[in-house]
Amino acid sequence: MQKDALLHELRVIGIRTVFLNIAVYLISGLVQGFTLSFALGLLLGTALLFVYLLLLSRSVARSVEKPGGRPQVQMVSGYLLRLVLIGAVFLLAMQVSWINAFAAMIPLVYPRLIYVGHACLHKNGEQL
Numbered sequence: 001m002q003k004d005a006l007l008h009e010l011r012v013i014g015i016r017t018v019f020l021n022i023a024v025y026l027i028s029g030l031v032q033g034f035t036l037s038f039a040l041g042l043l044l045g046t047a048l049l050f051v052y053l054l055l056l057s058r059s060v061a062r063s064v065e066k067p068g069g070r071p072q073v074q075m076v077s078g079y080l081l082r083l084v085l086i087g088a089v090f091l092l093a094m095q096v097s098w099i100n101a102f103a104a105m106i107p108l109v110y111p112r113l114i115y116v117g118h119a120c121l122h123k124n125g126e127q128l
Helices: 002-032 036-065 071-095 101-121
Strands: none
Touching: 002 036, 002 101, 036 071, 036 101, 071 101
């Protein structure tokens, strides 16, 4: 059941991420010109987003499934792992000249936009 819910969320976020990436790329193209580094940054950020979501799902599942364990420690360690991953990708993007580091971080905001947008459009509480 949890795997089905995770796959559903990843599919929903994935579809919306494609459209958001296109919109962000078009807007950035109008402002700074269409560059390969910005597109590669968006692709790297999208990959980071999905790895982040998978790690988040795994962290939550592990902290809930283990009875008698210390879920706070597991959640904090999962959070730190995800934070280190974001930092490593950002550092990589800063070091590599053909990846726009700013563009690599933009997709991490997408889930917030997707969920807030869905809540504003569907006030009756229907599922994504």
